[in-house]
Amino acid sequence: MSSIRVLNPISSELKQIDRLLAEYLKTPLGEIQPLNFHTVEKTGKKLRPAITILFGRICGLDEERMLKLGACFELLHTSTLIHDDVIDNAPTRRGHATHNAKWDNTLSVLYGDFVFSSAMRLAVELKDIGALEEISRITRELVSGELLQNATAFDFPPVQERYFDIIRLKTAVLFGGCCGIPLLLCKGREKADIGFEIGEHIGFAFQLIDDCLDYIADDKLGKPRLIDLEEGKATMPVLLALEKGNATVTHIVKEVFQNRKLSEKDGEKLTLELRDGGFLAETIQLAKDKIHQALSLLDSFPEDRYTGLFRKICTFITERDF
Amino acid sequence: MSSIRVLNPISSELKQIDRLLAEYLKTPLGEIQPLNFHTVEKTGKKLRPAITILFGRICGLDEERMLKLGACFELLHTSTLIHDDVIDNAPTRRGHATHNAKWDNTLSVLYGDFVFSSAMRLAVELKDIGALEEISRITRELVSGELLQNATAFDFPPVQERYFDIIRLKTAVLFGGCCGIPLLLCKGREKADIGFEIGEHIGFAFQLIDDCLDYIADDKLGKPRLIDLEEGKATMPVLLALEKGNATVTHIVKEVFQNRKLSEKDGEKLTLELRDGGFLAETIQLAKDKIHQALSLLDSFPEDRYTGLFRKICTFITERDF
Numbered sequence: 001m002s003s004i005r006v007l008n009p010i011s012s013e014l015k016q017i018d019r020l021l022a023e024y025l026k027t028p029l030g031e032i033q034p035l036n037f038h039t040v041e042k043t044g045k046k047l048r049p050a051i052t053i054l055f056g057r058i059c060g061l062d063e064e065r066m067l068k069l070g071a072c073f074e075l076l077h078t079s080t081l082i083h084d085d086v087i088d089n090a091p092t093r094r095g096h097a098t099h100n101a102k103w104d105n106t107l108s109v110l111y112g113d114f115v116f117s118s119a120m121r122l123a124v125e126l127k128d129i130g131a132l133e134e135i136s137r138i139t140r141e142l143v144s145g146e147l148l149q150n151a152t153a154f155d156f157p158p159v160q161e162r163y164f165d166i167i168r169l170k171t172a173v174l175f176g177g178c179c180g181i182p183l184l185l186c187k188g189r190e191k192a193d194i195g196f197e198i199g200e201h202i203g204f205a206f207q208l209i210d211d212c213l214d215y216i217a218d219d220k221l222g223k224p225r226l227i228d229l230e231e232g233k234a235t236m237p238v239l240l241a242l243e244k245g246n247a248t249v250t251h252i253v254k255e256v257f258q259n260r261k262l263s264e265k266d267g268e269k270l271t272l273e274l275r276d277g278g279f280l281a282e283t284i285q286l287a288k289d290k291i292h293q294a295l296s297l298l299d300s301f302p303e304d305r306y307t308g309l310f311r312k313i314c315t316f317i318t319e320r321d322f
Numbered sequence: 323m324s325s326i327r328v329l330n331p332i333s334s335e336l337k338q339i340d341r342l343l344a345e346y347l348k349t350p351l352g353e354i355q356p357l358n359f360h361t362v363e364k365t366g367k368k369l370r371p372a373i374t375i376l377f378g379r380i381c382g383l384d385e386e387r388m389l390k391l392g393a394c395f396e397l398l399h400t401s402t403l404i405h406d407d408v409i410d411n412a413p414t415r416r417g418h419a420t421h422n423a424k425w426d427n428t429l430s431v432l433y434g435d436f437v438f439s440s441a442m443r444l445a446v447e448l449k450d451i452g453a454l455e456e457i458s459r460i461t462r463e464l465v466s467g468e469l470l471q472n473a474t475a476f477d478f479p480p481v482q483e484r485y486f487d488i489i490r491l492k493t494a495v496l497f498g499g500c501c502g503i504p505l506l507l508c509k510g511r512e513k514a515d516i517g518f519e520i521g522e523h524i525g526f527a528f529q530l531i532d533d534c535l536d537y538i539a540d541d542k543l544g545k546p547r548l549i550d551l552e553e554g555k556a557t558m559p560v561l562l563a564l565e566k567g568n569a570t571v572t573h574i575v576k577e578v579f580q581n582r583k584l585s586e587k588d589g590e591k592l593t594l595e596l597r598d599g600g601f602l603a604e605t606i607q608l609a610k611d612k613i614h615q616a617l618s619l620l621d622s623f624p625e626d627r628y629t630g631l632f633r634k635i636c637t638f639i640t641e642r643d644f
Contacts, residue, residue: 124455
């Protein structure tokens with residue numbers, strides 16, 4: 001199931017995804033199963049499988065491969081979150097204890113690998129070399145994005161071009177796969193390329209909003225606000241302020257990147273500046289532009305209840321507060 | 323190239339493996355390339371690609387897939403070593419600085435994922451679903467072995483059956499793939515199953531000797547001796563001593579598992595006991611038995627220079643001191 005109400009019409013498919021996640025993580029090794037239970041219980045919005053299901057329906061992909069592909073993407077995403085949480089030493093995600101908090105870093109690193117390998121197991125079951133080539137590319141780009149983000153963390157001044165590289169790799173390409181691979185599996189390369197493009201736009205939008213939520217989210221997100229900067233990530237709202245030469249933001253970012261600590265006072269000052277300077281609004285507008293580009297491309301597909309639902313997800317992405 | 327002299331007859335193939343490793347790790351992201359250079363420069367014995375090449379030659383597998391499969395296994399193995407070194411906080415491996423020592427834990431965890439994804443990229447290029455199913459199984463078992471080893475670390479009394487599960491998963495199945503998958507790709511399931519079995523025997527032997535070397539190796543191994551016990555791993559020589567009720571070994575293992583520290587004096591006492599009690603010799607004998615089982619199965623293949631070379635590798639495995 002998902003916590004996004006707009007996905008209610010595909011709730012039975014999402015239940016099948018939950019079943020597949022449990023089934024493909026399952027192992028006879030009793031020592032590993034408690035970590036699996038924690039994973040399956042604490043999954044999030046399941047936005048990636050939802051989009052995969054919608055594009056699977058749009059192009060008439062068979063049920064089995066549609067669900068396996070959706071579950072594969074969810075596990076791929078989950079495995080990067082598990083490693084992310086170890087790296088960031090995060091105690092909670094979505095309001096629940098992380099694997100590293102409940103077990104330890106050692107076990108969580110290896111368990112992330114296990115989830116990754118379970119995703120590969122699902123991918124292989126698609127039994128399609130073309131799709132596997134794309135999934136392998138996406139996986140490598142996803143991991144490269146995480147790596148690039150960490151390799152450039154705390155760089156000052158941060159480079160806007162690198163930020164776009166990072167969010168394309170770490171977020172957009174996977175959304176690209178959710179839309180593109182169902183099309184590749186049943187409509188061929190040309191349609192698939194439109195799908196990849198639609199998905200990448202959506203992914204960019206999703207990440208831009210995510211980066212705003214770090215500055216404006218409330219408890220619903222289930223994670224502390226204002227963590228990106230302390231982790232050395234200058235995201236879009238900050239990059240826009242730096243570009244405009246905003247003195248307050250420049251000063252705070254420099255300080256945080258030097259001391260790796262953001263005081264509550266500076267955090268409030270920064271948030272206020274990003275809001276009042278219009279930098280958050282500008283970032284949200286960029287996200288909306290991306291969604292607009294995605295929806296224009298969607299016009300080449302016949303309207304039906306699934307394209308309709310996809311449009312609603314797009315609205316959700318820019319208007320969500322979690 | 324490899325540091326094992328017995329592999330000289332396939333040195334040109336191993337050079338091709340080096341080339342493939344560099345090619346498939348390569349990325350346009352300048353931030354990641356230094357980690358790649360370090361990986362390619364510091365590779366070890368390349369025993370897994372060597373065995374893959376020999377079985378490729380034995381069954382007449384085409385050059386391209388033989389080399390890609392060998393490189394895939396080497397990267398898969400390398401990715402687990404990178405995560406292992408992070409977990410064990412190891413400063414060196416094979417006498418060279420580890421990735422985590424040269425960079426940091428964060429980057430090394432993500433870089434391990436990157437190497438893993440590069441292995442998958444090579445696997446997909448085999449363009450064979452049957453082989454991919456096996457590689458995906460092997461990958462998952464490999465990771466499960468690492469996970470199981472860490473989940474049961476410091477358990478007292480250690481369980482011999484669990485030890486065999488661990489070394490089968492973390493070591494033997496990958497060697498199984500080196501022998502079995504070339505056969506699967508060109509001789510079908512029945513021959514492949516013999517290959518998997520041969521490789522697993524070899525892998526068991528390799529790990530049993532590796533576990534002895536922790537107690538008897540000299541500087542050539544390029545890593546400190548006596549680290550297994552401090553990491554909570556009771557390996558075969560120790561398990562045999564415990565099984566025989568050896569009081570000295572039982573006492574020391576209990577102490578180390580409680581305090582996670584082995585004094586130099588206790589280390590010497592333990593090594594002496596394992597040697598004089600015949601437990602190291604018994605472990606080496608077990609390894610030789612495994613090699614014998616592998617070589618009996620090899621008799622079903624016509625003798626040629628490649629089976630001959632494989633027999634020499636088997637001798638190397640039990641007689642090596644690094």
